[in-house]
Amino acid sequence: MVAIFLSRAAPKKSAMKQSHLFTKTRKEAPTDEVAQNAKLLIRAGYIHKEMAGVYAYLPLGLRVQNKIKQIVREEMDAIGGQELIMTALQSKELWEKTKRWSDEVVDVWFKTNLKTGGEVGLGWSHEEPIAEMMKGYISSFRDLPIFVYQFQTKLRNEVRAKSGILRGREFVMKDMYSFCLDEADHTAFYNRTIDAYMRVYHRLGIGEDTFVTFAAGGAFTKFSHEFQTIAETGEDVIYIHRAKKIAVNKEVLNDETLKNLGVSRSELEEVKTAEVGNIFNFGTQKSEDLGLSYKNEKGEAIPVWMGSYGIGITRVMGLLAEKFSDEKGIVWPESVAPFRVHLVSIVGANGEAVKKEAEKLYQTLTDKGIEVLYDDRDLRPGEKFADSDLIGIPTRVVISEKTMKEGKLEIKDRKTGTVSMLSESDLFKLL
Amino acid sequence: MVAIFLSRAAPKKSAMKQSHLFTKTRKEAPTDEVAQNAKLLIRAGYIHKEMAGVYAYLPLGLRVQNKIKQIVREEMDAIGGQELIMTALQSKELWEKTKRWSDEVVDVWFKTNLKTGGEVGLGWSHEEPIAEMMKGYISSFRDLPIFVYQFQTKLRNEVRAKSGILRGREFVMKDMYSFCLDEADHTAFYNRTIDAYMRVYHRLGIGEDTFVTFAAGGAFTKFSHEFQTIAETGEDVIYIHRAKKIAVNKEVLNDETLKNLGVSRSELEEVKTAEVGNIFNFGTQKSEDLGLSYKNEKGEAIPVWMGSYGIGITRVMGLLAEKFSDEKGIVWPESVAPFRVHLVSIVGANGEAVKKEAEKLYQTLTDKGIEVLYDDRDLRPGEKFADSDLIGIPTRVVISEKTMKEGKLEIKDRKTGTVSMLSESDLFKLL
Numbered sequence: 001m002v003a004i005f006l007s008r009a010a011p012k013k014s015a016m017k018q019s020h021l022f023t024k025t026r027k028e029a030p031t032d033e034v035a036q037n038a039k040l041l042i043r044a045g046y047i048h049k050e051m052a053g054v055y056a057y058l059p060l061g062l063r064v065q066n067k068i069k070q071i072v073r074e075e076m077d078a079i080g081g082q083e084l085i086m087t088a089l090q091s092k093e094l095w096e097k098t099k100r101w102s103d104e105v106v107d108v109w110f111k112t113n114l115k116t117g118g119e120v121g122l123g124w125s126h127e128e129p130i131a132e133m134m135k136g137y138i139s140s141f142r143d144l145p146i147f148v149y150q151f152q153t154k155l156r157n158e159v160r161a162k163s164g165i166l167r168g169r170e171f172v173m174k175d176m177y178s179f180c181l182d183e184a185d186h187t188a189f190y191n192r193t194i195d196a197y198m199r200v201y202h203r204l205g206i207g208e209d210t211f212v213t214f215a216a217g218g219a220f221t222k223f224s225h226e227f228q229t230i231a232e233t234g235e236d237v238i239y240i241h242r243a244k245k246i247a248v249n250k251e252v253l254n255d256e257t258l259k260n261l262g263v264s265r266s267e268l269e270e271v272k273t274a275e276v277g278n279i280f281n282f283g284t285q286k287s288e289d290l291g292l293s294y295k296n297e298k299g300e301a302i303p304v305w306m307g308s309y310g311i312g313i314t315r316v317m318g319l320l321a322e323k324f325s326d327e328k329g330i331v332w333p334e335s336v337a338p339f340r341v342h343l344v345s346i347v348g349a350n351g352e353a354v355k356k357e358a359e360k361l362y363q364t365l366t367d368k369g370i371e372v373l374y375d376d377r378d379l380r381p382g383e384k385f386a387d388s389d390l391i392g393i394p395t396r397v398v399i400s401e402k403t404m405k406e407g408k409l410e411i412k413d414r415k416t417g418t419v420s421m422l423s424e425s426d427l428f429k430l431l
Numbered sequence: 432m433v434a435i436f437l438s439r440a441a442p443k444k445s446a447m448k449q450s451h452l453f454t455k456t457r458k459e460a461p462t463d464e465v466a467q468n469a470k471l472l473i474r475a476g477y478i479h480k481e482m483a484g485v486y487a488y489l490p491l492g493l494r495v496q497n498k499i500k501q502i503v504r505e506e507m508d509a510i511g512g513q514e515l516i517m518t519a520l521q522s523k524e525l526w527e528k529t530k531r532w533s534d535e536v537v538d539v540w541f542k543t544n545l546k547t548g549g550e551v552g553l554g555w556s557h558e559e560p561i562a563e564m565m566k567g568y569i570s571s572f573r574d575l576p577i578f579v580y581q582f583q584t585k586l587r588n589e590v591r592a593k594s595g596i597l598r599g600r601e602f603v604m605k606d607m608y609s610f611c612l613d614e615a616d617h618t619a620f621y622n623r624t625i626d627a628y629m630r631v632y633h634r635l636g637i638g639e640d641t642f643v644t645f646a647a648g649g650a651f652t653k654f655s656h657e658f659q660t661i662a663e664t665g666e667d668v669i670y671i672h673r674a675k676k677i678a679v680n681k682e683v684l685n686d687e688t689l690k691n692l693g694v695s696r697s698e699l700e701e702v703k704t705a706e707v708g709n710i711f712n713f714g715t716q717k718s719e720d721l722g723l724s725y726k727n728e729k730g731e732a733i734p735v736w737m738g739s740y741g742i743g744i745t746r747v748m749g750l751l752a753e754k755f756s757d758e759k760g761i762v763w764p765e766s767v768a769p770f771r772v773h774l775v776s777i778v779g780a781n782g783e784a785v786k787k788e789a790e791k792l793y794q795t796l797t798d799k800g801i802e803v804l805y806d807d808r809d810l811r812p813g814e815k816f817a818d819s820d821l822i823g824i825p826t827r828v829v830i831s832e833k834t835m836k837e838g839k840l841e842i843k844d845r846k847t848g849t850v851s852m853l854s855e856s857d858l859f860k861l862l
Contacts, residue, residue: 022513022568022577048564050518051551056564059513082453082490087481088519088584089601112541112553115588120482122543122553133479133487137453146453153519153584157546169545170520
């Protein structure tokens, strides 16, 4: 029998040697890939294309995805969100109650059959099951408000799946749902969520270019809101007032809206954008359809006010990869980069001393909790630098015979391209 | 427009007030639920039943699931595993290559249709897509070994789905895959994984009752191995030698095996168990079917040795809930409990002082990073204690007028039932 040892080295998740990473960069993306985000992410080893619109997330890609999730999670928690996880398999009978089972009403359903008989759907959205579940937890006015969210893999049977991870058949979404007593409480939370979303986008490095955009409302509200980020390859067009940070989409670009917002058509600039979030006010429609109500102080049954709030996690990752890239590769914002530092050793004739020095710095960075990818591979400098530019980690630190002679480190900022020679202590000040 | 505030309170994930938690406990489980694990977990508010074999994980349940994942993640990282995440949607053509697309060969497929034409499968397992993907990353002997793992939601079209989260139609599994040069390297990693798995079970509190169990081997190996945990409600039966910590399953309980292992039939004890992990040696069969090979130093193409290693994360959670429970509810092991401390305030006539004291302790626990659920609800003591026992957090701390008079805290150990009066500083020593 194999002996059991309970002691073990503490795992160091924040550091990795590139010789250990199984992915390799590629010069070319697959020929069937047309989206810029997917081309970059596949070439750099972040994702793998399983089929059109369906991508696996490899070690570097999962790190980026998790960092985006964590930023969103912190901001949802900060406004009172409670995290849970619903299911992929969904009940036909439930979606029939809101008349959304039919393929003519919802055109992205994947459906399948249970061996025991009967059809089930695969979750393209989760407001019906969450509202139905809440019937078990909401009975009195004392139970409200409730805000819940999840990071869920959504499955959507898209006809067009040519946008890489910007619009997939399988993708990760953060969807939050609010359950409130009345319109006033609902509106207050809706507005807090707008703030929280903008905090998310600022932390992701796209705050300046992201606009809360007025769009057509539904039965319960004059306007709805989208979050749109300026992007050359974006699918949408919006009209922005940069100074006032106001934006409208085409649906509502009319005299009445402009008057409401106090802007004139000539002040607006037409820009291409990608949607990075959307929020909906359901009013009491869905609650009435599903029978979700609470008892007020008089004992009367009142339908719950509901809202839903989405951020496409993998979509945002795709947008960041496209928006922050140059001809050499990706330029990740610090907040989502898979690692903070890319340590690169250039091993020449006097190889052992360089290796030892690089290994020492790798250890120091790791001990300080600075996330570092260490390119310890036995490759030509040009290849290592090209890989580093493609992968797009914010700060590259080179150790070579030359830097050792000077007693310094060569630091390159991926974003600006600036190269400087710094001492180790100056590097730590920079980080 | 809504103003954007970038400052925000640091989120305190490790602490929660029960008045804020949307779930409530229930006296009765749904009448259609027959599994003991699901009854307990539903009553305590950990999970929600979407349909037979399909459960959502509510805030408390997601916390437990994440703790189990984190233990498994640390141990997989410690043996060199690289985490990634594959996809739910899977290619028919790929599974046809290994002759496992047919429902007659694999009887748990969920299948669906793309709008653009063609059938796709929903991932019940991932060895085919992972092996196929590795063809893009393995070319030379220098690329091996590779160990990758994921936490994936598996979908299996089970006919029987009456075991709660022990065997579901939708569940979370950790599946790891190894890619090695040859049998010797494969066997070494296979044995390291057995050790890592046993470390996982020890950390989950079931190490003593979990047996590496000899089962029938395949084409490439005499035995395969299962990990079986003694459980009254288990579906399996194995034969254990407690002193030697050896076990065999029924398939291989014969004279030859007993002789090999150096034990006699009369020394073995028959016990009911639940499987908590399994490992497979694929040899080179799957690599040959899919064309996954590497070039050796002579430039010859050699098929890769593959293994797969599974732990059902949600299954383990169900087992723990069943195995560690009594007539009052769940008794979580410390390592996976949703919180370390359940702080309960008993507010009588002199309510404000007790509330203030409880709030202060809640803050102190939070500041010290001790995970605490604070039952601040305005309910009778009996209800609060019953809820606390049902939810099963390891240490209950009660603050009441009585405890305040004594200048102590009432501490109850959920496992032993022992009640003691401790000072605050003694409580922190205990924790």
